Amino acid sequence: MNVPVRPPSAFPPRKGSGLLASFGHAWAGLIHTVVHQRNMRVHLISGVLVGLVGSGIPLGLAEKVTLIFCVLLIFFAEILNSALEHLVDLAVQQFDEKARLTKDAAAAGVLVLALGTVVIFAAILVHNWDTVRTSTEAITRQVALGLPLTACVVVLVLPHRRPAVVDVGAFLGAAALLVLLFFETASLVFTALTAGLVVIAGAAAYQRRREARPAAQDMTADSPVSRNKKTG
Numbered sequence: 001m002n003v004p005v006r007p008p009s010a011f012p013p014r015k016g017s018g019l020l021a022s023f024g025h026a027w028a029g030l031i032h033t034v035v036h037q038r039n040m041r042v043h044l045i046s047g048v049l050v051g052l053v054g055s056g057i058p059l060g061l062a063e064k065v066t067l068i069f070c071v072l073l074i075f076f077a078e079i080l081n082s083a084l085e086h087l088v089d090l091a092v093q094q095f096d097e098k099a100r101l102t103k104d105a106a107a108a109g110v111l112v113l114a115l116g117t118v119v120i121f122a123a124i125l126v127h128n129w130d131t132v133r134t135s136t137e138a139i140t141r142q143v144a145l146g147l148p149l150t151a152c153v154v155v156l157v158l159p160h161r162r163p164a165v166v167d168v169g170a171f172l173g174a175a176a177l178l179v180l181l182f183f184e185t186a187s188l189v190f191t192a193l194t195a196g197l198v199v200i201a202g203a204a205a206y207q208r209r210r211e212a213r214p215a216a217q218d219m220t221a222d223s224p225v226s227r228n229k230k231t232g
């Protein structure tokens with residue numbers, strides 16, 4: 001009997017199908033961008049600072065929505081910029097004027113959004129200046145707890161090699177500071193935004209460690225001998 005030979009698939013098999021798998025692929029794309037794009041790491045740290053300001057000063061609904069939307073929009077633009085860079089690199093391996101224009105235009109899109117966000121952020125602060133001036137206690141607390149939290153996030157996203165214990169300490173430190181900030185927050189949404197960004201920073205640190213693991217170690221771990229050892 002002739003068994004029909006299927007042509008080789010154009011793409012490697014997906015890790016799964018369905019909603020959960022799609023979510024996993026999108027999450028992997030987000031973490032990959034944080035690990036490999038310096039600008040994305042800057043946006044992430046800026047997002048944490050916006051989250052700290054928003055959870056310290058009581059803002060109106062429109063101001064909250066605008067700030068959160070701006071942070072998410074910059075993330076979206078940077079992820080799209082990164083996707084475009086990969087696409088251009090896939091198609092063009094040498095210097096090409098059109099490749100340069102494509103990449104520069106995508107980068108300009110992110111820059112325009114980032115500048116717009118800074119202006120909106122400053123306008124919101126100026127508009128709420130009376131509240132800012134009278135919130136000395138809240139601001140002192142946000143600075144005292146928020147700056148170490150931001151430092152922990154910076155440690156997590158830094159591309160330099162470091163012992164695992166530093167990453168674990170930075171993540172636990174950020175989580176503990178978040179819990180302290182949670183009890184006095186002026187906005188649960190901004191605290192949730194900060195918490196989400198800390199989780200992303202932690203996942204990026206973990207992914208960076210996985211990528212830095214020597215290939216030989218992975219191969220040894222997955223070799224038939226080691227698998228036999230594990231099962232036997």
Ligand SMILES: Nc1ncnc2c1ncn2[C@@H]1O[C@H](COP(=O)(O)OP(=O)(O)OP(=O)(O)O)[C@@H](O)[C@H]1O
Binds near residue numbers: 039085096100104
């Ligand atoms: N194939 C190419 N041909 C011509 N110019 C290129 C090419 N690849 C990159 N460039 C130029 O180099 C710049 C940086 O491109 P690169 O791929 O290194 O992205 P990047 O450093 O990650 O950029 P970004 O600063 O936006 O994150 C581009 O904006 C473009 O001006």
